[in-house]
């Protein structure tokens with residue numbers, strides 16, 4: 684059954700992106716976004732996901748990692764779906780160096796929900812990135828690498844993206860461009876499930892095309908955007924901003 688138009692207000696309903704299926708249809712067809720003990724994946728999806736970073740470990744290892752991690756991390760509570768009556772406004776904050784000197788801090792904190800990503804931090808950068816963090820999205824591939832050493836397992840407020848959701852975003856939002864979506868773009872896609880209005884901060888490569896971070900000096904000058912279709916992800920969000928579906932803040 685199709686949801687009422689009002690349930691997907693942010694998406695301004697019934698408007699389609701040029702050459703793409705309707706956003707609404709994309710949302711309906713999406714798998715559950717969060718990884719959890721209950722949200723097990725099939726071996727097929729695992730194999731798709733495994734090839735992304737040349738992951739050598741097998742399905743059994745993956746399942747063990749999930750079980751172990753979720754012994755420590757509480758399962759994500761059911762979240763309220765977008766509703767115009769509540770009008771939750773969210774800020775998705777990427778880690779781009781374009782935040783440096785932006786003075787976006789108060790604007791970011793003004794949002795009801797602030798989503799940060801991977802190593803994104805606030806201490807020492809409050810004026811530019813704000814102080815509030817509601818959700819912190821982590822790349823489970825990264826976590827799995829650290830799994831044996833138990834690094835990162837104390838991070839109870841963190842969320843992990845379900846691999847099948849990653850595959851869905853790669854197909855439905857990025858037309859399978861690049862190797863797989865960045866955690867930032869996944870977080871953006873996720874925000875459309877949680878929020879009525881979305882503002883995006885901290886996305887965009889530097890003038891050399893590298894994904895430099897606001898919190899560190901770039902060591903590897905040939906970083907680019909790695910396996911991710913960074914430029915394409917950026918364009919998708921800029922286009923949505925032009926259509927007034929989201930607000931995209933480009934930084935300085």
Ligand code: C5P
Pocket residue numbers: 776777778779780781800801802803865866867868885886887888889893894895896
């Ligand atoms: O690099 P990292 O994964 O920590 O950054 C979080 C997200 O922010 C990335 O996944 C990417 O989507 C976005 N980002 C960006 N431009 C940068 C740095 C990060 O768009 N210069």
